[in-house]
Amino acid sequence: MTATGTAPSRVLVCDDQELIRMGLRMVIDSQPDLTVVGEVADGAAAVARSAELAPDLVLMDVRMPGMDGLAATEHICAGAAGAAGASGAPGVPGGSRPRVLVVTTFDLDEYAYAALRAGASGFLVKDAPAEEILVTVRAVLRGEVMVAPSVTRRLVERYVIPAAVPRWDQRLAALTEREREVVTLVARGLANGEIAARLFVGETTVKTHLGRALTKLGLRDRIHAVIFAYESGLVRVSDP
Structure with a gap:
């Protein structure tokens, strides 16, 4: 238990x-929480x-x-x-989904x-x-996304094939004009404060619009909003 009486987060x-x-392991286990x-x-x-232990977080290498x-x-x-799949590994029960933090060699x-794109919450x-x-x-672990929108945009621009025809997604029709505008600005790499200044609204309002948009689109966080915006054609690589 930690000093506050709560169990430490499991990794x-x-x-x-x-x-x-x-x-x-040495870094993680050195902390009481x-x-x-x-x-x-x-x-x-x-x-x-993951299915057996139900951890809160998985630190995941990619090239294995x-x-x-x-x-x-x-x-x-x-x-x-x-x-x-062919490995025979069991699936993870839907009630115990840990967050995944990718451990990679290069940020791009x-x-x-x-x-x-597969659902990770960021990379290290x-x-x-x-x-x-x-x-x-x-x-x-707090539910935040640890990739700046600008970095996500650079990843998308580098690895999404520019010549590919974007697939229009019917979920876009469920968004209000302001929600679509907020998602577009997120995809262009703007932080919430910058979006608020651009739209002349409060930052809390931006968070509300983004939260509603994520819910309507069935997306987990702003990283996946960026990816969705490019793949659906809401934003294109050639956009400023």
């Missing part, structure tokens, strides 16, 4: 490099152990043999109830983009200092 570490797992409940070396094991971190992230975030990595660069790791972990 599962998934990386095929033992030294990386060891380093992350965090604890590592398990270590695994591939995606199939991450899916299976067998089932990679992308497939594992998709299964964990979706709460897939069936088999996890195609795997990082794909993991965000492997050589980040311990203090930054802890700040990121705690933020994701």
